[in-house]
Amino acid sequence: FEWGEALDLKRVEEKLSSGDYKAFTVEHVDTSTGIANPVDKVGELAKDTDALYIVDSVCGVGGMPLKMDEWNIDFCLTGSQKAVGAPPGISMFCLNEKAWNVVESRKTPVADYYANLKRWKPIMDNPRGYFATPAVGMVLGMTEALRIIHEEGLEARWRRHEVLSDAFRAGLGALGLEQFPAEGSEAHTLSVPKIPESVSDSDMRGLMRIKYGVIIAGGLGKLGGKTVRVGHMGNATSNDIVATMSALEMSLMELGYEMEPGAGVGAAEEVLVTLRVEA
Structure with a gap:
């Protein structure tokens, strides 16, 4: 395949x-x-x-x-x-x-x-x-x-992962970043977006780690330098999604990628607010 x-x-x-x-x-x-x-x-x-x-x-x-x-x-x-x-x-x-x-x-x-x-x-x-x-x-x-x-609860946990995944994908879309997996086949536990050709994968990940304290993984095999891998699984929260999306946005801006500041975070937040949790 x-x-x-x-x-x-x-x-x-x-x-x-x-x-x-x-x-x-x-x-x-x-x-x-x-x-x-x-x-x-x-x-x-x-x-x-x-x-x-x-x-x-x-x-x-x-x-x-x-x-x-x-x-x-x-x-x-x-x-x-x-x-x-x-x-x-x-x-x-x-x-x-x-x-x-x-x-x-x-x-x-x-x-x-x-x-x-x-x-x-x-x-x-x-x-x-x-x-x-x-x-x-x-x-x-x-x-x-x-x-x-x-x-x-398993059902609630599955739902949380689905919402976090949808939120991160919405943020990526607002930034104009494509997903590598085929539409409809995306996992809920991680996202694998494509990196703009004008941006260095290692520079972007380096900025995210050193300047903003957020670590994401690079692409593997033939996807090295072309994609990144962002896990949102286990006990990840809405705050993790917002912080990661924000770090991604700021790193892209610093590297000259044209985008609307806050677009990714805003799109992600619109999805995140749909997640219902018991007080």
Whole structure:
């Protein structure tokens, strides 16, 4: 599939209908291009196949809807550090009975001792059966992150991420900046705008960091110097969106980009005020 475009459902359906695949993987959110794949619609295609449906939702879980059972996902994995909002260092995964049966019936030995889920099954059933020294700080951080998610509520959290994403895109549009991901396929957890040809990517990001205290990431691979990546996930707030948009505006102005001062911030604020929170 082309960079910046979501997967082609027809091509996926054609491949799966051949019956030649034991498993297939789909990336929920791609952080290099800012696209979100329609994992729910892929799940409709997966329900009538024996192939395992594996979803990488490292940048999705906690920030965008993901319904494992309803969407026929067999194995889903994520990380602690992105939309979940916990410190980095913990990998999380969930698998259903179909996926576990594949683990149990595997004939080729797993090369890595610690990646062998069959070895860990008794411990997952009864954690007291393995006396070890866990990374206590990471576990406590994850516990607090999950408490925050539970307190906010998943539906409200998904809505917040959607509004923050819409607000940042509105600000970018008001500044005349295009989005790299195809329209309708944008992720809610980050934005990937194109940089004007007249502006140096490194100079702009440098100004934002040094002068305004806001750090954003540069483009990856063939998008290096052409795009930037702005995360608005986890426990990001409206204030973060306004501050980032303001830093982006001022840096662009200082580098000679013609724009109406405050246009991006104003457009973002018009969307942000639609976010309802309980007093």
